[in-house]
Amino acid sequence: MGLNEKPLSTLHEKASYDLDDFEVPTGREEAWRFTPLARLRGLHNGTAEVTGQVLTQAYTPAGVSSEWVGRDDARIGRAYVPADRISAQAYNAFEKALVVTVPKEAVLAEPIRVEVRGGGVDGASYGHIVVVVEPLAEAIVVIEHQGSAVYASNVEFVVGDGATLRVVSLQDWQDDAVHVSHHHAQLAKDATFRSFVVTLGGDLVRLSPSVSYTGPGGDADLAGVYFVDAGQHLEHRLLVDHSRPDCRSNVDYRGALQGEGAHAVWIGDVIIRVEAEGTDTYELNRNLILTDGARADSVPNLEILTGEVAGAGHASTSGRLDDEHIFYLQARGIPFDEARRLVIRGFLGQLIEKIQIDEIRDRVMSAVEAELAR
Amino acid sequence: MSTLEIRDLQVAVGDKQILNGVNLTVKSGETHAIMGPNGSGKSTLAYAIAGHPKYTITGGQVLLDGVDMLELSVDERARAGLFLAMQYPVEVPGVSVSNFLRSAVTAVHGEAPKLRQFAKDLKAGMDALHIDAAFAQRNLNEGFSGGEKKRHEILQLELLKPKIAILDETDSGLDVDALRVVSEGVNRFRETGETGVLLITHYTRILRYVKPDFVHVFAAGKVVEEGGPELADKLEAEGYEQYTRASA
Ligand SMILES: Nc1ncnc2c1ncn2[C@@H]1O[C@H](COP(=O)(O)OP(=O)(O)OP(=O)(O)O)[C@@H](O)[C@H]1O
């Protein structure tokens, strides 16, 4: 245990733009103990050569600006400061950053699409993306990761006063991809943030979605679905840092695992600081373990430093398919394989249904269907 | 014409023997009632025939038209024409009633029903059982009241049209109106004369709507007496004491 007994807030104290402020992880650190470092292909220790071929393209509807800017652009690193070694590595290594700006009060009918496509695992690639949603604007961003790559990045979502941002991040990599990213959302007064993460592909994916608040009334929903096959390591590390009063957060991640060496890691950290009176938060992780040899590590942590919360809770469950569910369906003539698919689809589908954009909900559902059919 | 033949069936849960040699034959056109005290093994009989994994068959046979059901998987038995309306229908989160019913009908009838025809049959079935149309979009049995669950079991019975139906306390927990509606559903199922019914119950009130041809008394894991409909009235008046004393 040891490290676990330290207050959560101290585990997230470290933040720096300087790579040298972070030691090369050994695997014994609380933040790295679940991640198979040997499979990171050198992202964590500086040995990865920056010769990768990841192509990032943005498709933006009218009224949205999208620019590739140099490292010195003032908009970079404003909302988020790297919090670990790979994040700092990515911050120091990217060449140009994509900055997407949704102007004040603009309400977009079409989603902004960002495609991150890898062309192989020879050499690493680093990226940086900033999405700024100005006050009272409403936008949808879909980030799709495809192909194969060794890729690390930082993504900053800056959501202005009263603005709404919905983000879907789809990790649909080839089997050999290694992907480590931080996705940070900074919510201003009365801002709304909805994140939906879908992780299906990759050899190793380690995604760290986090939320901070700069004013009261911020509202964040973080949902995620993952499907882990044999040999895959899919890790999601969430952090919601409540430092302003009367904000809300809800985290709901669900995954299914099957096959030898399928490994899911879910860390759900929520900090409610002294100033954050009236916070309402709940976090949930559920894992469905379909076969022997698959393993889910699920660690919810809630640290409450104020006496005045509106609500705070967490839950985590990992279990097998329920025999009674399967029996009931089979007793109505439905063959075992199909019964199993119906139950798994139901388990993940309850979350996927919450995606409010039809087209994207259908895409995610069919990606899950494809996993189930494998 | 179909025949379900239960021969000397012996069933255990874990290392506890529960059924001690059950013999019973149900033919199409017949309705058999099984009555017996709590814990005598009635649900065990029903589940064992359906193939629930919790129960271990330690002896005997269950033949449907000569085919040993005990050799088949749960879904194969259902497709062969067996149906069990459960005492406690299972809640399955995330699976909608309509999706479930379409999958079940497709599996049992061997081909996907035409969408329009299915929608029509489903609506007619739901109307007849006084089930609100909104239930089709709800998750299977999730949050249904006890009576609603039972009505859904009968809806499935009517849509799947099995050869032999086992109804495990489908009448328990129903108010008088629901009891009548559910009984009418069972009677529609019986109407063709080509189906057989094995009805497990504690009460004679359902037997006034669904008239049995035979009544079996179940005690300590076997059939201890058989008779006609009049036996049910006798049981209601006198209870099971004479049988439980005899078998203890
Ligand atoms: N998992 C189990 N372990 C041990 N005993 C069990 C188990 N499941 C069932 N039994 C026992 O088997 C016996 C028969 O149970 P069963 O449910 O078949 O009775 P029943 O006749 O349907 O009763 P009721 O009228 O209450 O529905 C009971 O004594 C019950 O406790």
Ligand SMILES: [Mg+2]
């Ligand atoms: Mg029973």
